[in-house]
Amino acid sequence: xxxxxxxxxxxxxxxxxxxxxxxxxxxxxxxxxxxxxxxxxxxxxxxxxxxxxxxxxxxxxxxxxxxxxxxxxxxxx
Amino acid sequence: xxxxxxxxxxxxxxxxxxxxxxxxxxxxxxxxxxxxxxxxxxxxxxxxxxxxxxxxxxxxxxxxxxxxxxxxxxxxxxxxxxxxxxxxxxxxxxxxxxxxxxxxxxxxxxxxxxxxxxxxxxxxxxxxxxxxxxxxxxxxxxxxxxxxxxxxxxxxxxxxxxxxxxxxxxxxxxxxxxxxxxxxxxxxxxxxxxxxxxxxxxxxxxxxxxxxxxxxxxxxxxxxxxxxxxxxxxxxxxxxxxxxxxxxxx
Amino acid sequence: xxxxxxxxxxxxxxxxxxxxxxxxxxxxxxxxxxxxxxxxxxxxxxxxxxxxxxxxxxxxxxxxxxxxxxxxxxxxxxxxxxxxxxxxxxxxxxxxxxxxxxxxxxxxxxxxxxxxxxxxxxxxxxxxxxxxxxxxxxxxxxxxxxxxxxxxxxxxxxxxxxxxxxxxxxxxxxxxxxxxxxxxxxxxxxxxxxxxxxxxxxxxxxxxxxxxxxxxxxxxxxxxxxxxxxxxxxxxxxxxxxxxxxxxxxxxxxxxxxxxxxxxxxxxxxxxxxxxxxxxxxxxxxxxxxxxxxxxxxxxxxxxxxxxxxxxxxxxxxxxxxxxxxxxxxxxxxxxxxxxxxxxxxxxxxxxxx
Numbered sequence: 191x192x193x194x195x196x197x198x199x200x201x202x203x204x205x206x207x208x209x210x211x212x213x214x215x216x217x218x219x220x221x222x223x224x225x226x227x228x229x230x231x232x233x234x235x236x237x238x239x240x241x242x243x244x245x246x247x248x249x250x251x252x253x254x255x256x257x258x259x260x261x262x263x264x265x266x267x
Numbered sequence: 268x269x270x271x272x273x274x275x276x277x278x279x280x281x282x283x284x285x286x287x288x289x290x291x292x293x294x295x296x297x298x299x300x301x302x303x304x305x306x307x308x309x310x311x312x313x314x315x316x317x318x319x320x321x322x323x324x325x326x327x328x329x330x331x332x333x334x335x336x337x338x339x340x341x342x343x344x345x346x347x348x349x350x351x352x353x354x355x356x357x358x359x360x361x362x363x364x365x366x367x368x369x370x371x372x373x374x375x376x377x378x379x380x381x382x383x384x385x386x387x388x389x390x391x392x393x394x395x396x397x398x399x400x401x402x403x404x405x406x407x408x409x410x411x412x413x414x415x416x417x418x419x420x421x422x423x424x425x426x427x428x429x430x431x432x433x434x435x436x437x438x439x440x441x442x443x444x445x446x447x448x449x450x451x452x453x454x455x456x457x458x459x460x461x462x463x464x465x466x467x468x469x470x471x472x473x474x475x476x477x478x479x480x481x482x483x484x485x486x487x488x489x490x491x492x493x494x495x496x497x498x499x500x501x502x503x504x505x506x507x508x509x510x511x512x513x514x515x516x517x
Numbered sequence: 518x519x520x521x522x523x524x525x526x527x528x529x530x531x532x533x534x535x536x537x538x539x540x541x542x543x544x545x546x547x548x549x550x551x552x553x554x555x556x557x558x559x560x561x562x563x564x565x566x567x568x569x570x571x572x573x574x575x576x577x578x579x580x581x582x583x584x585x586x587x588x589x590x591x592x593x594x595x596x597x598x599x600x601x602x603x604x605x606x607x608x609x610x611x612x613x614x615x616x617x618x619x620x621x622x623x624x625x626x627x628x629x630x631x632x633x634x635x636x637x638x639x640x641x642x643x644x645x646x647x648x649x650x651x652x653x654x655x656x657x658x659x660x661x662x663x664x665x666x667x668x669x670x671x672x673x674x675x676x677x678x679x680x681x682x683x684x685x686x687x688x689x690x691x692x693x694x695x696x697x698x699x700x701x702x703x704x705x706x707x708x709x710x711x712x713x714x715x716x717x718x719x720x721x722x723x724x725x726x727x728x729x730x731x732x733x734x735x736x737x738x739x740x741x742x743x744x745x746x747x748x749x750x751x752x753x754x755x756x757x758x759x760x761x762x763x764x765x766x767x768x769x770x771x772x773x774x775x776x777x778x779x780x781x782x783x784x785x786x787x788x789x790x791x792x793x794x795x796x797x798x799x800x801x802x803x804x805x806x807x808x809x810x811x812x813x814x815x816x817x818x819x820x821x822x823x824x825x826x827x828x829x830x831x832x833x834x835x836x837x838x839x840x841x842x843x844x845x846x847x848x849x850x851x852x853x854x855x856x857x858x859x860x861x862x863x864x865x866x867x868x869x870x871x
Contacts, residue, residue, distance in 0.1 A: 192269050204286035204479075204486035210446055227285070245270045246446040249283065249290030255269040307717035310581065322723035328713035330580040330724040331607070333599050336573035339565065343577020343585065344713070346561045347535050351581075351715055369573070372566035 192240030192257045194232045200252035201229035207244035207253060213237055216244060273297035275306045277326050286486025288443045288476025289318055292385055295453045296356070297325065303460055310344050310351045312337040316358035317391040335366025338373035341380045352463055354381040360390045363399040363423050370429070374469045377434030381459040382471040384425060387478035388497065395481040399423035402500055407481075422500050426473045436468025436509040440501055442475040444490035448503070455505070467509060475501055520658045521546035521685040524588070524614055524678065526693065527662030529554055532706065533612070534583040535561035537574035539593060542626045543682035544616035547588045568593040572600025572613070579609040580724050582708025584666055588614040590682070591632050592623060594640075601675055602641030605741070606726025610669035612662070613647075614678040616685040619848050627849030628683035628772060633826035636679050637800040644738055646745045648676040648752065649799040651770040655689035660696035667701035672748055673711075679799060681822065683772045683851070699754045699797060749801035756795045759785065760810065763792030765865055768807075768831050769820040770796050773845075773852065777820055780857045791861065799827070807834035814839050816864055820852060821845040 194215065201223065207216050207230055215238060219231040230252070232238070244253050272278065275297035283289045300306050306327050313321040315334035322329035332340040337355035345353040362370050362384050373380065389407050390396040397407040397414060400422055404413040430438045437459055441452035452474055459470035475497045477489035484492065518526070525547045528536070536555055538548040548564060555562035561578070565571035571587045578585035589597060594615045604611050615636065619629040636649045648668045652661045658680065665676040708714075713722055728734040756774075759781055760766060769777040774795040784791035792814075796803050811817065817839050819828040828843040835841050844860045846852055 200280050202285035206286060206486055206490065209487070240269045242270055243446045246449045247291070249285075249287055249294075250281065251272045251276065251290070251294055254271065257269045307715045310713050310715065312577075319727060322721075322725060325721065327716045327721050328723065329721065330576070330713060331603070331727060332573060332576070333569075333603050336569060336576075336600070339570035339573035340577035340580075342563060342570075343535065343537065343574035343579075344581055345577075346563060346574075347578045347583045347585075348581050368566055369570050372570065376563075 191236060192238045192255050193235045194238040194244065195235070195254050195256055196230050196232060197252045198223045198229045200250050202250055203227035203229055204249065205230065206247045206249070210243040210247050212241060212243065213239060273301040275300040275326050277324050279324060281324055282320060283317065284480040286477055286479040286489055287317070288387060288474065288478070289385060291443045291449060292383065292474050292476065293321065293324055295449065295456050296354070296383060299453060299457045299460060300327070302457070305352050305460065308350065308352050310348065310353045312340050312344070312353070312355040314355070314357040314361040316361045318356055318358060318385065319392065321356055335361050335364070336369055337361065337366065338369040338378070338380070338382065342373055342376070342378050345378060345380050349379070352381070352460060354383060354460075356383045357385070358391070359384070359386045359388065359398040359400040363425050370425075371432070374429045374471065375432045375434045377436070377468045379463050379466055380469060381463050382469070383456065383459070384471060384473045385476050386425070386473050386501065387476045387481065389478055389481045391478050391481045402496055424501065426471060426506050429471055430506040434469050435471065435507055437462040437470035438507040439505045440473040440475065440503050442493055442498060442503055444475070444477060444493040451503075458508070473501070518655060518691040519546060519686060519688050520655045520680065521616065522550050523655045523691050524658040524662055524680070525550040525554065527659035528586050528612065529558060530693065530695065531663040531666045532584050533560065533586050533666070535578040535585045537563050537565050537571045537578075537585070537587050539565050539568050539571050539589065541590045541593045543618055543685055544588050544590050544614070546685070547614070568596035569599060572597040575611045576600055576604055576607070576609060579604065579611050580607070580713045582712030582714065584610070584706065586612040586614075588616065590616045590618045591620050591629070594632060594635070598635075598641035601647065602643050602645065603726055604675045605645035605647070606643060607724040608673045609675070609724065610673050611675040612665040612669055612678065613675055614680065617679065617681045625849055626682060628681040628822060628851070629847060629849070630681060630771060630773065630822040631824070631826070631847055632679065633799065633821070633823060636677050637802070637830070645741060646800050648672070648674065648748070650676065650678050651797060651799050652678065652680055652684060653771050653774050653795070654684070655687065655691050658684060659691055659693070663696055664699050664701060667704045668752065670706055671701045671704045672744060674744070679771070681772055701752060752798060753801045753803050753805070754797040755803040755806060756797065758793040758795070760792035760794065763790050764815040765789060765791045765861055766794055766814040766817045767791060767820060767861070768794045768817060768827070770799060770827065773820050773822060776852055776854055776857060779854045780861065783854055783858045784861055789862065789865065789867065802830050802834070804830070804834040807831060808836065811835040811838045817841045818861055818864055819843050820857060822852070823847050
């Protein structure tokens with residue numbers, strides 16, 4: 191199952207990902223990050239369909255999508 | 268793992284403002300470099316402008332250049348190292364204003380380099396002044412009443428201009444504001460590198476990018492402005508493709 | 518061979534990998550020669566769109582560890598100051614020749630030495646120095662190309678060959694062979710441990726002159742200054758002629774040193790003990806020699822094709838231990854031996870009773 195993972199430390203809170211998520215899973219966190227902003231969070235990470243729209247628009251590479259059905263190790267090329 | 272950031276991109280946070288288009292442009296270039304397997308052959312030139320610190324974000328060899336001179340620096344690099352893949356990354360002040368002479372002549376010589384040109388219609392790093400690409404009516408800190416053509420000239424259409432030069436093998440304009448446009452931009456960046464690998468000629472990709480802070484709007488409003496205000500002035504598409512046909516990643 | 522051609526051929530023989538330049542009189546023979554010869558050697562020649570671009574192309578070649586060169590004349594060198602400052606800030610090797618013409622502005626195309634300040638005091642923005650070499654013959658135009666690449670790579674710093682339209686255009690016999698002096702050692706032209714060669718099997722490298730962190734630029738400047746101090750202690754080269762018993766010391770470089778050399782003989786023929794100090798390096802300057810010997814002379818006369826520039830460095834070295842005066846012409850006139858002999862006699866306060 192795909193699962194959206196947000197790096198709170200890299201998110202700058204631009205919120206561009208909110209409207210591209212077809213499942214509307216992404217929203218503003220109620221907790222300040224170390225940057226002093228309210229970063230993005232996923233309301234239900236496991237409801238992610240792995241479309242990668244949010245990954246495409248994120249300017250800060252703060253979003254990755256993991257898929258535990260994939261055996262491939264998360265190694266860098 | 269469905270998505271892994273490219274190896275060509277350093278795993279660090281950038282200094283760019285929230286919603287800035289540079290981050291997407293950096294990532295796309297690095298994804299293409301990984302996919303083409305050319306990271307160890309790439310030599311890049313960072314501009315003077317917001318992307319001046321790009322060498323801290325890219326995981327390949329990078330040099331700075333004086334403001335606007337990136338195409339000349341790239342010319343020296345490529346002529347001496349024809350086996351390397353050389354690209355410049357330039358903003359609109361760097362490329363279209365102070366570096367207009369260098370970009371036109373590098374393009375006209377058909378230098379085998381790839382140029383990624385970030386058009387966000389203002390000078391971001393220095394605080395939002397007017398650029399050659401600033402839209403008519405757009406307020407900047409040096410066009411406080413809005414750009415007036417009779418006084419400040421018209422938005423400069425760089426890709427259309429360079430398309431006229433015989434040395435240019437690939438010229439495209441893309442935008443970075445929606446997933447569809449970002450996919451198109453990545454294909455153009457891919458073609459720009461392949462054009463160089465085929466030694467077909469000079470390649471340029473202009474990328475329309477949001478600058479929320481420079482424009483004084485929210486990131487969401489900024490991407491709407493790209494669609495509503497920039498694209499009508501700067502039409503998207505491939506303006507020239509003289510290289511032999513290449514298979515683009517789907 | 519003409520001086521400009523000798524410089525070009527010297528650079529080729531010294532291993533110049535790439536030449537970038539823009540036409541300007543009186544040095545057009547250099548890009549024209551390079552346009553023909555560099556492709557013969559399988560090396561790079563590009564006629565740039567401007568001097569701004571030429572020096573940036575040099576930087577592009579230099580970051581990849583290549584021996585790169587450009588040449589120009591005064592107005593063009595002014596444009597290159599931007600790139601020269603970046604080369605110094607990034608610590609990159611390069612050779613730049615200035616075949617000086619009259620100024621300011623467009624000036625004229627006659628020989629001049631009026632770019633001394635620009636060459637030795639920095640010229641562009643920031644605290645930096647170029648090595649500045651002053652050839653005085655066609656043979657030295659050839660030989661100094663080797664020396665210039667030596668210094669550029671030994672210190673990873675730009676080197677300027679400061680010459681003029683007269684030496685550039687004049688014809689003299691030339692011996693083509695690798696010179697043994699003046700040179701700088703040790704030098705390695707193997708740039709693999711510092712150049713941009715592609716990040717294969719190593720972390721990425723970058724060249725930059727931007728240092729925003731607290732104290733980082735200060736540390737960078739301190740490092741550059743330490744390098745300049747090391748160079749100043751090691752690389753000063755000069756020639757002296759008949760200085761041991763001299764009352765009058767002439768100081769001149771390049772073409773004017775030749776006029777002064779002849780003037781020394783004419784003065785000695787009249788019983789006036791004259792000598793000559795001829796700096797080969799204008800930066801670093803032979804300050805120590807002047808400081809050590811100044812007291813022995815009754816008068817020091819500095820001769821330049823300018824309104825008086827190197828004379829200030831002589832005064833700084835002499836520290837008022839001996840009277841220092843200046844004679845020169847700017848704008849195309851050449852100081853002759855006859856003229857200079859009369860000036861020297863007048864400055865010494867000798868009343869001739871012939």
